[in-house]
Amino acid sequence: MADYSSSSIPVPFDMDRPILPDLEANRAALNEVLNDCADAVLHPFATGDGRAALLIYICGLSDKAQLEKMAMEPLIRMSSEADGSLSAIARKLPIADLHEATAIRELIEGLFVGMPCLLVDGQACGLIMNMADWEKRGIDEPMAESVVRGPREGFGESLDVNMSLMRRRLRTPDFKMKTMTVGRLTRTRVVVCYIQSVAKDSLVQEVLSRLSRIDTDGVLESANIEELIQDSTLSPFPQLLSTERPDVCAASLMEGKAMLMIEGTPFALIAPTSLFALLQSPEDYYQRFMMGTVIRWLRYTFFLLALLFPSLYVAILTYHQEMVPTTLLLSIAKSREDIPFPALVEALLMEVSFEALREAGVRLPKQVGSAVSIVGALVIGQAATAAGLVSPPMVMVVALTGIASFMIPHYSVGISVRLLRFPVMLLAGFLGLLGLMLGVIALVIHLASLRSFGEPYLVFFRRGARHAWKDTLIRAPSWALGERPATAQKANADRQSMRNRPTPQKEGG
Amino acid sequence: MKWAKMCRILAASMVLPLSAGCWDRLEINDLALVMATGLDEAEDGQVKLSVQIFVPKKAGDTPNVGGDQASGGGGGGSQTIVKEATGISVADAVSRLQTMMSRRLTWEHDEVFIFGEKRAAHGIEEDMDYLLRSRQTRERANLFVSEGMAIDALRLNPRLERDVAETLREMTLLQIGPDVSLFKLLRMMRSAGKSAVLPYIQKLPSQPGVNPDNTVSYITGGTVLKNGKAVGRLNMRLTRGLLWLHNETKEATLTFKPEGMPGSVALRMLRSKAVLVPSIRGDRWSVRVKVDNEAVLLQNTTGGIVTNEAWVQKIERAASQSIRSRIEETVEAGQRQFNADIFGIADLFRKHYPKHWKEARTNWDSVFKEIRIEIDVHTHVKRPGMSNASVPY
Structure with a gap:
């Protein structure tokens, strides 16, 4: 009988046979x-x-x-x-x-x-x-997470290079990397990274134990691992943060989080994570803190907009016309006069074609991609209104929603929001604002019950997270971020000296 | 097993939207948006309801001019049509009107209600009951009384604004006349004095050579309501006097001829505040009205030097005197001519002297007639404007 356990190569051959002198x-x-x-x-x-x-x-x-x-x-x-x-x-x-x-x-x-x-x-x-050496891609700028100011290095497919990128950022023996092998056939090396004095021991143990439970034939991308170790398997929200930026990883590690690097993919996984972390961009920390705060709030607003704007439009237009300012309602009425569809159908039509357009643009080769966007813009913006299929205000709503969903810095959250938009839209179309609120309530309940490696997904509302507001509601200036988040060990919660704020030296003092 | 169960739940939930019955959505295309409503007296005490409905055609589309009183054309802007129905009550008229419409009438965006002169004289309390009870009407909608029939005011086609409703609403916002909403009228009618003043509108004569409908109605005074019935009219001068008492003067320009000086002075009111203090001494009921004004000099043709303290004081005294006489005229009209407590004096006594009020309320009309109203106006000219000397002449 062949041994197919994860620790052996599935070849019908006695692998444990010793090397003979002959x-x-x-x-x-x-x-x-x-x-x-x-x-x-x-x-x-x-x-x-x-x-x-x-x-x-x-x-x-x-x-x-x-x-x-x-x-x-x-x-x-x-x-x-x-x-x-x-x-x-x-x-x-x-x-x-x-x-x-x-x-x-x-x-x-x-x-x-x-x-x-x-x-x-x-x-x-x-x-x-050990003379491992093979052709690999050089260190490139991360494609999906670009910044204006900040390091331009991104992970590559080679695990050794990635490990060195991390080590170059954390030059301390406190930064540990544990290797495991996952996948019956792919035998993919997975490295669990953490900072021993900062990360909770329980977290590291949990990550290692979840990894060791994986028994699958292949791991080709971090998503394969993510789906096998996340807490809630049926949630639309990602419960691990995937990134190809070593600086994001290093920052997370210093907050007491653990990180997984997987051979063959430039994407590393960070656990635990929260919704707020997924709505942050490294650039928040690289630009001045006021701008960081404002951008964050802009992002929160557009996050809600991406989720709710079409639903709001549909609900108000089909059930609550009295809520629209009169002049606006009249101009909407004028433009909607010849539209044959109910507002809900109109919204679905546009949103679906927008999603199709986005998918086509992503999937096609770059040279064709631009053609798609030109044709798409014509179809959505010009032709659809000219043909009397949709009204111009709806085009605006869909366009704004599109922009809003692209504002979410992590693609994985962006697509969850895009997906959730549709059920909320249906609810709004059938029950008006009542339905919209029902959808929001259901969503909040779900988010509040979500956990990422035991840590609440809405970390801001977590007990004991007294300082969480400094890094969620605002982006506090660096000298004020003195405490590590609650994910880190309590004993090592002090991140820096309290006297980091530059002040002029007093005379004689 | 689990799979089969999930399939069953899925199938059941797919049936759900269908089993709920009709979809109660209401698209904008199915609505007839009422922009303004007119209420007129018809034969046999019936009410004639007229509505101005927005026609959602894009500018440039040819309006459907046949049949109805399409008042488009001229301006080339948005179009409205006026429809009417008669019934024994407003509710009855509304339901009759609906039978003539292909779209559902909705009053959610109606910001103007106009009563015809005759209807106002007949009494508006019955109509108010519908307007306040219906969940579609806005309590912040403005009320007017129009000269002649209200429906004629609706048929006008103003060229500057979108429609009649918008014109009248913007005019009230300028606080030229009293700004009375449904809610405010209710409060005034339920107050101890049971009197109110509604803005009175008249058609502005159209310019020669222009379509006679291309004009607007504008506020020319007030209609005094007592116990829900119109009892008389205040002209613009008296209406302004009333506004002074109600602290509703925002854009007031006061022009007067100071005694012993050539020419006139115009002041623009920056701030104006009236305080009414009731008092009862023995049998004498009186109200002391203190009006404080702050003004800026707008025009000066007296030749006086604005930097001259004595001259300014003279002007201030003259202005105060002018305002006082206006208010006095209004008070006179309210007390003697209409015997209607349009100033809200009954409420003042009810609050400050509840016991006396209880005794007097049964014959309030005669008590009100005898109340002494002392008016004390103080005006302060704060700024001389952009120049200090007058143009020599």
């Missing part, structure tokens, strides 16, 4: 495992003292030139007088990271993360050399 036997075993793996190279050669040796590596995962120079060359030039044991050879090889393996499993696992292996006849162990 090189030919080992070679046969490896040939069996790596059968039909076109990229696996088993390169036999002779060492300087005449023994047979076998170098195994995967094409494209290791630096071939280095391998030849650092591993093969010294071995071929080895004099016959020297100590022939593998541990002695290891000491003489100019390679920084290498260790011995005794089981085929170790060897194979090393092979697929870019560690070539050296077997020498007569030795019952192999030498695993």
